[in-house]
Amino acid sequence: MAPGITGRTRPTKPKKHARTQKRKRDDVDVEKLEQAVSELDTKASYTSFSDLPLSAPTAEGLKSAHFSSLTDIQAKAIPLALKGSDILGAAKTGSGKTLAFLTPVLENLYRAQCIGADAGLGAIIISPTRELAIQIFDVLRKIGGKGHLFAAGLIIGGKGLREERDALARMNIVVCTPGRILQHLSQTSSFNVDNLRMLVLDEADRIMDMGFKKDVDAIIEYLPPDRQTLLFSATQTKRVSDLSRLALKEPEYISVHEAASTATPKTLQQNYTITPLPEKLDTLWSFLQSSKKAKILVFLSSGKQVRFVFESFRHMQPGIPLLHLHGRQKQTARLEITxxxxxxxxxxxxxxxxxxRGLDFPAVDWVIQVDCPEDADTYIHRVGRTARYEKAGRAVLFLDPSEEEGMLRRLEQKRVPIERINVRSKKQSSIKNQLQSMCFKDPSLKYLGQKAFASYVRSLHIQKDKDVFKLDGYPLEEFAASLGLPGAPRIKFLKADAEEVKRRKNAPRAEMALAESQDEEDEDGEEKIKGKNGGVRTKYDRMFERQNQDILADHYAKMLHDGDERDKVDLNKLDGEQVGDDDLFDVKRRIPAGEALSSDDDEGDATSLNGAVRAPGELGPKSITIPGATAPLILDSKRREKLLKSKAKLLKHVGGKGSKLVFDDDGNAHQIYELEDEADFKARGAADEQRARFLREEEERVREADQRDKVVAKEKRKEKREKRKEREREVVDGEVGGGSEEGGEEDLMANFAADAESGEDEEEEVEPQPKRQKKWFQKDVEAEEEEEKEIGTLDELEAEAQRLLGRS
Incomplete structure (x- = not known):
């Protein structure tokens, strides 16, 4: 057999090599890279990534992702970050800040050979939102997936905590949100950050804001002090207090566009239009009708406004695909929408x-800001979703007349160029009537409109800049009508200051639920029952307390408008009139059908009509239609249920009084006055005499009818009594079940006839006493009489013997 030839007829399968664990690479010249980085001149100008001392896997990843030239922020930040300096980076939106910190993260960990589970966690990248964290992680995978062996993970919540906990022990790079990483730092025992080398905060100004202030302070306590920290944002903070909290070591401040004439890209065309608050939805609808072949991003101030506008416009079908995104959605839905x-x-x-902030949506044509941003920095971040990477884009801001002066002053201080434009009245159409019709037909849409109104007014109230947001300058009643609502809902603002309100808004849901469950007293000062046995409420208690979130739920009842004049509040004066209650809404549900019941109810029930107390086992009030009533009777309490037992009270809900009709020879119904003329009426006497005579006749007729009813009732009682006596007689005489059927029927009829002949005035009969049973020591009277008889003849003796034998 020739050498190298086997006797197999089929080709042999190659052996599968066992998957080797990630370990330090032997083919890496770390000393050469370290020397190149040490010789790097940070003051020189670099134009491409090939000019920088990068490793082969990073260079290959950048090339595959089509990143070749450096932007301004990248050219200045990457060399300093490669040398290990702390950086404060500020640049315009869409200028490539993500690569400015991802490239140093990969390179620094690569040179340190921070690979594998034994190396521990090397870098943490914190983002303020989940969407931005997902975007950063996707870019990290693109540029790091061409040869790097790092274990990277995305920790943003929305998944099981146990799955993330098991994977954290093996990760070298973590992209996360502040709340979730803090939860793992405090609860996951296997999560070790002692070897952390780099901390990156993207959109640092937002993370350093009050919403994440406590979370960032707690995270810093867990991290080692000897680390490299990078902060990047479009509007960077320079406050010494913020920087000292992060323990920065001689940070390098990089602001490539600080000397620029504008804070926004030059390719962005920015305009604003004066749009009164009640006309904003009309203007938005008209804009969508004229821009159906465009990609539009519309910003609103609250999630409830987003839901209402989306649902309303979706029903009206503007001719362009609609999407909506807000923080209350589940993570899977948010990811799918993006x-x-x-x-x-x-x-x-x-x-x-x-x-x-930070999200990169490709080819956005328009950014429409329906609601005024809270400050100029938020405006810059909003318009930054378009005109990215030196592409063209347009932005339009809707301003109420009361907001114009203050907001334009803030934008001018931030070097934001913006021009005013006017809306063509010929092309603008009103959708107020359509919204009113939809809210009338769909109660759930009306409920969304009420919540949207309340959330918008609250957002105006908590704004810090009172020079821009003047609550008393907004036409809130007209704004409620523009949403299709019949009236503005009553609103009660929180007494807490703006910082407390924002803290509660940004607090995790679990923390808020725990705080609510630990409350000792409810609104009325009464102690709440925590669980079934007075203990802590469990998930089973919450499961049985859960109800459908439809229009009959409790929170919808709070949104109903109170029609009582003495409880109405002037919405234009609410800024200074605050009520010290934690509830945002203070509206009680009132049923118009029961207004007259409070004074006429004799039951003495202390339950108020406004309390909306439900019957046990019911999820909501019941509606019962009463014949002749103008409206159905709503049973929302036990007090209302008692009305069904009172005929007199039910008659109060029947609209109008009955009228007497007379039928003619053809069978047609007519009123009494239609079948007689005026002469016949006057011939019977004066009207007062006829009325008095009619009342006397009716009174006599009612009296006779009452006597007849009494006689009938008496006969029924007598018949019932006779039947009872007959049954007792049958039991005493032993006639039940004995004799023939014919004889029984004859006796019953005879007894009934005999009883019928007795006097009718007998009201009560003495019931016969039941026959008592004899005791064991008492003798039968009949047996004694038989024993006392003398036995005379032989026949009698024989009969007596047979009788005695029969007994035995």
Whole structure:
């Protein structure tokens, strides 16, 4: 057999090599890279990534992702970060800040050979929103997936805590949000950050804001002090207090656009239009009708406004695909919506500020800000979703007349160029009537409108800049009508200051639920029952207390408008009139059908009509239609249920009084006065005499009818009594079940006839006493009489013997 030839007829399968664990690479010349980095001149100008001393896996990843030239922020930040300096980086939106910190993270960990589970965690990248964290992680995978062996993970919540806990022990790079990483630092025992080398904060000004202040302070306590810290944002903070909290060591401040004439890209065309608050939805609808072949991002101030506008416009079908995104959605839905909008060619996304920072949506044509941003920095981040990477884009800001002066002054201080434009009245259409019709037909949409109104007014109230947001300058009643609402809901603002309100808004849901469950007293001062046995409420208690979130739920009842004049509040004067209650809404549900019941109810029930107390086992009030009533009777309490037992009280709900009709020869119904003329009426006497005579006749007729009813009732009682006596007689005489059927029927009829002949005035009969049973020591009277008889003849003796034998 020739050498190298086997006797197999089929080719042999190659052996599968066992998957080797990630370990330090032997083919890496770390000393050469370290020397190149040490010789790097940070003051020199670099134009491409090839000019920097980068490793082969990083260079290959950048090339595969089509990143070749350096932007301004990248050219200045990457060399300093490679040398290990702390950086404060500020640049315009869309200038490539993500690569400015991801490239140093990969390179520094690569040179330190921080690979594998034994190396521990090397870098933490913190983002303020989940969407931005997902975007950063995707870029990290693109540029780090061409040869790097790091274990990277995304920790943003929305998944099981146990799954993330098991994977954290093996990660070298973590992209996360502040709340979730803090939860793992405090609860996951296997999560070790002692070897951490780099900390990156993207959108640092937002993370350092009050919403994440406590979380960042707690995270810093867990991290080692000898680390490298990088902070990047479009509007960077320079406050010494913030920087000292992060323990920065001689940070390098990089602001490539600080000397620029504008704080926004030059390719961005910015305009604003004076739009009164009640006309904003009309203007937005008209804009969508004229821009159906565009990709539009619409910003609103709250998630409830986003839901209402999305649902309303979706019913009216503007001719462009609609999407909506806000922080209350589940993570899977938020991720799906961002992907749809990124891939869409023409679409409109209604969103809150949750997508205002850092997100890169391709080819956004328009950014429409329906609600005024809280400050100029938020405006810069919003308009930064378009005109990215030196592409063209347009932004339009809707300003109420009361907001114009203050907001333009703030934008001018931030070097934001903006021009005023006017809306063509010929092309603007009103949707007020359509919204009113939809809210009338769909109670759930009306409920969304009420919540949207309340959330918008509250957002105005908590704003810090009172020079821009003047609550008493907004036409709130007209704004409620523009939403399709019949009236403005009553609102009660919190007494806490703006910082407390924002803290509660940004607090995790679990913390808020725990705080609510630990409250000792409810609104009335009565102690709450925590659980079934007075203990801590469990998930089973919450499960049985859960109810459908429809229009009959408790929180919907709070949104109903109170029609009582003495309880109405002037919405334009609410800024100074605050009530010290933690509830945002203070509206009681009132049923018009029961207004007269409070004074006429004799039951003495202390339950108020406004209390909306439900019957046991019911999820909501019941509606019962009463014949002749103008409206159905709503049973929302036990007091209302008692009305069904009172005929007199039910008659109060019947609209109008009955009228007497007379039928003619043809069978047609007519009123009495229709069948007689005036002469016949006057012939019977004066009207007062006829009325008095009619009342006397009716009184006599009612009296006779009452006598007849009494006689009938007496006969029924007598018949019932006779039947009872007959049954007792049968039991005493032993006639039940004995004799023939014919004889029994004859006796019953005879007894009934005999009883019928007795006097009718007998009201009560003495019931016969039941026959008592004899005791064991008492003798039978009949047996004694038989024993006392003398036995005379032989026949009698024989009969007596047979009788005695029969007994035995």
């Amino acid at each position: 992907q749809k909008f990124s891939q869409a060619k023409y679409s409109c996304l209604f969103a809150t500020d949750v997508v205002a």
